[in-house]
Amino acid sequence: MKMVIIVRNDLQMGKGKIASQVAHAAVSLVLEIAQHEKVPFSDWLKEWLDEGQPKIVVKVNSEEELTQRINRARQEGLPTTLIHDAGRTQINPGTLTCGGIGPGPDHLIDKITGDLKLL
Amino acid sequence: MKMVIIVRNDLQMGKGKIASQVAHAAVSLVLEIAQHEKVPFSDWLKEWLDEGQPKIVVKVNSEEELTQRINRARQEGLPTTLIHDAGRTQINPGTLTCGGIGPGPDHLIDKITGDLKLL
Numbered sequence: 001m002k003m004v005i006i007v008r009n010d011l012q013m014g015k016g017k018i019a020s021q022v023a024h025a026a027v028s029l030v031l032e033i034a035q036h037e038k039v040p041f042s043d044w045l046k047e048w049l050d051e052g053q054p055k056i057v058v059k060v061n062s063e064e065e066l067t068q069r070i071n072r073a074r075q076e077g078l079p080t081t082l083i084h085d086a087g088r089t090q091i092n093p094g095t096l097t098c099g100g101i102g103p104g105p106d107h108l109i110d111k112i113t114g115d116l117k118l119l
Numbered sequence: 120m121k122m123v124i125i126v127r128n129d130l131q132m133g134k135g136k137i138a139s140q141v142a143h144a145a146v147s148l149v150l151e152i153a154q155h156e157k158v159p160f161s162d163w164l165k166e167w168l169d170e171g172q173p174k175i176v177v178k179v180n181s182e183e184e185l186t187q188r189i190n191r192a193r194q195e196g197l198p199t200t201l202i203h204d205a206g207r208t209q210i211n212p213g214t215l216t217c218g219g220i221g222p223g224p225d226h227l228i229d230k231i232t233g234d235l236k237l238l
Contacts, residue, residue: 005138015134016176016238019124022138023145023174030146031168034153049150052205055142057135086171119135 001048002056003029003102004113006066009059011097017090018098018119021083022057025100028081033103041079048103058116063096070099073112078104120167121175122148122221123232125185128178130216136209137217137238140202141176144219147200152222160198167222177235182215189218192231197223 005022007013013021033041048054060066067082074080081100087093102109124141126132132140152160167173179185186201193199200219206212221228 005142007135007138014238015137016126016178018134019126019138019141019176019238020174023124023142024172026142026146027149027172030150031153034150053143053146054205054207055139057138059135086173088173119133119138 001044001051001103002054002106002109003048003100004056004058004109005098005100006069006113006116007057007059007098007119008061008063008066008096009119010061011091011095013090013097021085021097025081025083025098026055028083029079029100029102032081033079044103044105057119058113059119060116066096066099069112070101073101073109076108076112078102078108078112120163120170120222121173121225121228122167122219123175123177123228124217124219125188125232125235126176126178126217126238127180127182127185127215128238129180130210130214132209132216140204140216144200144202144217145174147202148198148219148221151200152198163222163224176238177232178238179235185215185218188231189220192220192228195227195231197221197227197231
């Protein structure tokens with residue numbers, strides 16, 4: 001099991017900003033699943049937590065690339081989230097900064113993000 | 120309400136690595152509270168989620184500084200977590216990489232981390 005967070009590298013965010021956006025995505029994915037207990041997502045979440053919650057952070061260079069990957073993941077039946085920044089610092093309010101996929105089985109997630117480079 | 124994540128800047132982690140460690144801290148804090156429903160932590164968590172889960176990422180330059188801040192936060196009655204890396208990439212297994220405080224009231228958290236610089 002793993003979770004992959006896709007970050008927009010074209011926004012020139014600082015590393016603290018990136019970290020807070022990625023954390024927002026991870027928390028959103030986990031809480032959404034924990035609150036709705038939907039099969040198989042809740043089983044994937046439990047396994048992922050037992051495995052030490054592995055996360056991979058990768059990058060794309062545009063909003064379009066990000067939304068395309070997240071849409072494909074949703075169509076494949078994976079948990080997804082998109083994070084729009086509140087815009088308190090560095091970038092405009094409502095900017096799409098990153099998206100999260102998972103937790104889910106490695107082979108399903110690799111089909112969507114396996115070719116993306118690590119941030 | 121806010122959550123503050125304190126990152127060790129002396130480890131020279133890359134920005135993707137930092138983001139995954141910070142996300143680990145945020146998920147751990149949130150799940151620990153969601154699973155135990157302890158007062159006032161669960162009320163703080165609900166308020167923080169309603170406010171858009173604001174997070175601040177700050178830095179320290181040693182393991183000692185990190186553990187001192189987290190210990191003080193725990194003594195003040197705030198939710199805390201310490202993250203030890205699994206060591207799959209970049210750093211040695213078991214290395215303490217970051218710590219999280221909150222979600223909690225701004226004035227309580229500022230007493231502990233208000234003087235630390237943003238990452």
